[in-house]
Amino acid sequence: MHKREGFTLIELLVVIAIIALLMAILMPALQRVKKQARTVACLTKLKQWALYFSMYAEDHDGYFMEGWQGRSGADDNNRWVRAMGAYYKWDSDLTCCPEATQPWFTENGTPTGLRGTFRGSTSAWGYYGPGTAHQRLGWLKPMRGSYGINGSCNNPEPELSASGTFETNHWRSPNVKGAGYVPLFLGGQRYNFWPQHTDPPPEFDGQVWEGSTNMARVCLNRHKGFVNGIFLDFSARKIGLKELWKLKWHRKSNTAGPWTLAGGVRPSDWPGWLRPFKDY
Numbered sequence: 001m002h003k004r005e006g007f008t009l010i011e012l013l014v015v016i017a018i019i020a021l022l023m024a025i026l027m028p029a030l031q032r033v034k035k036q037a038r039t040v041a042c043l044t045k046l047k048q049w050a051l052y053f054s055m056y057a058e059d060h061d062g063y064f065m066e067g068w069q070g071r072s073g074a075d076d077n078n079r080w081v082r083a084m085g086a087y088y089k090w091d092s093d094l095t096c097c098p099e100a101t102q103p104w105f106t107e108n109g110t111p112t113g114l115r116g117t118f119r120g121s122t123s124a125w126g127y128y129g130p131g132t133a134h135q136r137l138g139w140l141k142p143m144r145g146s147y148g149i150n151g152s153c154n155n156p157e158p159e160l161s162a163s164g165t166f167e168t169n170h171w172r173s174p175n176v177k178g179a180g181y182v183p184l185f186l187g188g189q190r191y192n193f194w195p196q197h198t199d200p201p202p203e204f205d206g207q208v209w210e211g212s213t214n215m216a217r218v219c220l221n222r223h224k225g226f227v228n229g230i231f232l233d234f235s236a237r238k239i240g241l242k243e244l245w246k247l248k249w250h251r252k253s254n255t256a257g258p259w260t261l262a263g264g265v266r267p268s269d270w271p272g273w274l275r276p277f278k279d280y
Contacts, residue, residue, distance in 0.1 A: 035099075035223075035224065038097075038098040038099050039099075039223045039224075039226075039228065039238070041098045042097045042098055042099065042187070042222075042223070042228045043228050043236050043237075043238075045094055045097070045098075045147075046147070046185065046186075046228055046229065046230050046236045047230070047236045048088075048094065049088075049094070049147070049185050049230060050184075050185075050230045050234040050235070050236055051234075052084055052087040052088055053084075053174070053184060053185065053230070053234065054174070054234050055087060056083070056084055056087060057173065057174055062173050062174075062175055063155045063172050063173050064153055064154055064155050064171075064172060064173065064174075065078055065079075065080055065083035065084070065154060065155065066078040066083075066154060066155055066156055066157065067079065067080070067149070067151060067154030067155070067156060067192070068151070068192055076136045076137040076138045076139065077137065077138035079136075079191065079192070080149045080185075080191070080192075081095075081136070081139060081143055081145075081191055082136070082138045082139055082140075085139075085140060090140050090141050090143070092126075092143055092144050092145065095143060095144065095145030095146070095147055096124055096144065096145055096146050096147070097146040097147060097187050097222060097228070099122055099146075099222045099223065100121070100122045100123055100124050100146035100187070100220075100222060101124055101144075101146070102114060102122070102123050102124060103123065103124045103125070103126045103127050103144040104123060104124070104125060104126065105126065105127050105132070105133065105134065106127065107127045107131070107132055107142050108132070108133065109127075109132055109133025109134065115208060117206055121189075121205045121206040121220035121221055121222055122206075122222065123146070123189075123206070124144045124145055124146040125144065125145055125146065125148075125188075125189065125190055125191055126142070126143050126144030126145060127142040127143065127144050128142065128143055128144075129141055129142040129143050130142065145191060146187060146188065146189075147185060147186065147187060147188060147191075148185070148186070148187075148188035148189075148190050148191045148192050148193055148217065148218070149184065149185050149191065149192050149193075150171075150182070150183050150184055150185070150186075150193065150194075150195075150249055151192045151193060151194040152169060152170050152171055152194060152249055152250035152251075153170070153171045153182070153183075153184050153185075153232065154170060154172070155170070155172040155173070156170060168251070169250040169251045169252050170250065170251070171232060171250070171251070174232050174233065174234065176232060178248060179231065179232035179233035180231050180232070180233045180235060181231070181247060181248045181255070182231055182232035182247070182248045182249075183229050183230075183231055183232075183239070183247050183248075183249065184229070184230050184231055184232050184234075185229060185230050186218060186227055186228060186229025186230065186239065187218065187220060187222050187223075187227040187228055187229065188217045188218045188220070188227075189206070189208075189209065189216070189217045189218075189220065190209070190217045193214045193217035193218055194214045194249070194250075195213075195214045195215040195217070195218060195244065195247075195249045196213075196214065196215070196249070196253070197245055197249070197253050197254045197255070197257030197258075197259070198257060198258065198259075199213035199214060199215035199216075199245075199259075200213055200215075200259075201213075201215065201216075201219060201259065201270060201271055201274055202215070202216040202219055202271070203271050204271065204273055205220060205221045205273055206220065215244060215245070218244060219241055219244055219274075220241075221241065221273070223238060225240060225241055225276075225277040225278065226238035226239060226240055226241065227239050227241065227244070240277065240278050240280060241274060241277050242259070242270070242274065242277055242278060242279055242280050243278075243280045245257060245259035245260055245280070246260050246280045260280060261279055261280060265279070267279070
């Protein structure tokens with residue numbers, strides 16, 4: 001009987017080359033599928049948050065929490081992280097978008113080097129809370145997250161809010177006209193933000209925001225030109241990055257401001273990284 005010979009070296013090299021070619025073809029597709037899965041998982045989490053916010057308002061006579069209004073100390077209890085702890089059970093998995101889980105600081109306060117970098121859009125705020133270098137009074141445990149609240153969706157005391165806008169501009173309750181155009185809770189670099197329709201766009205994805213623009217806290221390319229969020233009517237959807245300038249962040253937001261098509265923005269006005277995305 002003739003004994004079968006093994007593969008020759010050339011045949012083995014051909015097989016390896018074919019496998020490598022198939023991997024090169026399939027890997028981008030697999031990466032796209034994984035990103036799509038994380039986008040779906042993010043929206044699923046946000047729908048859960050919509051339920052939490054609805055329950056909170058129902059349990060508090062139709063109103064939201066006071067929120068942070070520029071005062072130190074006990075007002076940490078009024079931030080959503082603390083105020084809603086009983087609803088989400090202090091689960092830091094629920095506070096993180098699946099695309100953004102690595103915090104700015106370790107629990108002992110050591111910077112991770114992510115904040116304000118090109119990787120900033122995929123990083124999480126925190127760790128903040130008891131036992132960390134970034135204390136938050138009233139928080140039950142160190143927390144990280146990559147979602148945040150529209151700071152105008154709070155129920156502050158009279159006078160000025162932290163954003164410098166009068167408290168009459170706030171959406172204190174979900175029971176308002178046009179609730180489907182008011183962003184409530186969405187992906188962000190910070191657990192709170194006060195975007196204005198005049199805010200310039202960040203120069204790069206993940207740019208740090210201090211002294212520049214609150215819009216940089218939410219204008220993050222986490223989902224291929226979109227950021228996920230829920231609105232005051234508790235609906236959840238993808239939001240185009242340039243669409244952020246058309247939303248009704250507070251009662252006096254101009255939805256036809258200078259960074260919208262209606263306001264006269266030109267494609268060349270946008271930083272390079274934002275130009276390929278849909279205009280609004």
